[in-house]
Amino acid sequence: MDIERELRSALRRKSPGAGFSNRVMARLIVEERRPRLSAQWRAIAAAGLLTVILGGWTAHEIAERRQGERARDEVLLALRITSAKLQEAKSHVVK
Amino acid sequence: MTAIVSEAVSEPLDALTRAKGGDHDAFAEVIAEHEAMVFSVAYHVFNDRSRAEEIAQDVFLQLYRSMAGIESPSHLVHWLRQVTTRRCIDQLRRARLRPVSLEEAAELETSDRPLDPFLDRKLRELIAALPDLQRIVVTLRYQEDLDPTEICRIVNMPVNTVKSHLHRALVSLRKRLGEA
Numbered sequence: 668m669d670i671e672r673e674l675r676s677a678l679r680r681k682s683p684g685a686g687f688s689n690r691v692m693a694r695l696i697v698e699e700r701r702p703r704l705s706a707q708w709r710a711i712a713a714a715g716l717l718t719v720i721l722g723g724w725t726a727h728e729i730a731e732r733r734q735g736e737r738a739r740d741e742v743l744l745a746l747r748i749t750s751a752k753l754q755e756a757k758s759h760v761v762k
Numbered sequence: 763m764t765a766i767v768s769e770a771v772s773e774p775l776d777a778l779t780r781a782k783g784g785d786h787d788a789f790a791e792v793i794a795e796h797e798a799m800v801f802s803v804a805y806h807v808f809n810d811r812s813r814a815e816e817i818a819q820d821v822f823l824q825l826y827r828s829m830a831g832i833e834s835p836s837h838l839v840h841w842l843r844q845v846t847t848r849r850c851i852d853q854l855r856r857a858r859l860r861p862v863s864l865e866e867a868a869e870l871e872t873s874d875r876p877l878d879p880f881l882d883r884k885l886r887e888l889i890a891a892l893p894d895l896q897r898i899v900v901t902l903r904y905q906e907d908l909d910p911t912e913i914c915r916i917v918n919m920p921v922n923t924v925k926s927h928l929h930r931a932l933v934s935l936r937k938r939l940g941e942a
Contacts, residue, residue: 674885676882677886677904678802678886678889678900678901678905680799681802682797683797683815687797688794689790692786692790694819695786695823
């Protein structure tokens with residue numbers, strides 16, 4: 668048996684069936700109609716997205732820091748008031 | 763005095779040249795010319811009609827986007843064989859896919875009938891059971907009638923590795939056919 672000849676026969680080309688090129692062309696037309704961002708626009712969009720994320724993160728950090736400062740100021744004010752009241756009470760006791 | 767008027771004989775542009783210019787009808791002609799080759803490489807690797815169709819469609823869509831780089835009809839054929847084979851190898855590596863058994867695979871139409879349908883079927887079963895790279899090399903050797911130096915350029919392997927895969931595949935096929 669000539670195995671090489673048999674292999675050529677077993678592996679002969681097969682047809683993908685009728686309408687294959689039409690199916691490819693249909694996909695091609697759909698892909699062409701789909702709006703595509705160019706590489707430049709993709710880079711700009713990515714940079715924009717990064718800016719929004721970094722901006723949001725920075726704004727959040729600033730807001731948190733200000734809230735912390737406000738809380739610290741309130742504590743200090745409370746301590747000052749308490750201290751003043753204590754001083755006042757002490758002076759009354761001493762008298 | 764005789765004026766010699768040279769007649770400009772305008773050769774019709776071939777489908778490849780027209781397709782490179784964005785002509786869809788010409789691109790459809792290019793597909794029709796090469797669809798059996800592209801589809802069959804994928805089909806013989808996976809034994810799966812729908813997967814072969816999907817790979818073949820993807821290859822032609824990639825071709826459409828790469829048309830500017832295609833220099834000649836022979837370059838086109840090499841490009842199609844290479845891209846199809848590499849897509850098959852990628853899919854095999856990614857999903858560790860095994861070819862579908864012939865019982866599951868639908869018989870496909872071919873232009874000619876095999877001399878011995880039983881032997882033909884047995885051989886295709888044995889080819890489907892070969893290791894991936896052996897099956898790919900055998901497909902390129904006997905479907906596309908390529909020699910090992912051409913195959914090594916497509917699969918990006920040293921020529922001796924290709925020869926070794928081919929040799930092992932033939933030894934294995936002969937042995938199993940003898941057992942059958």
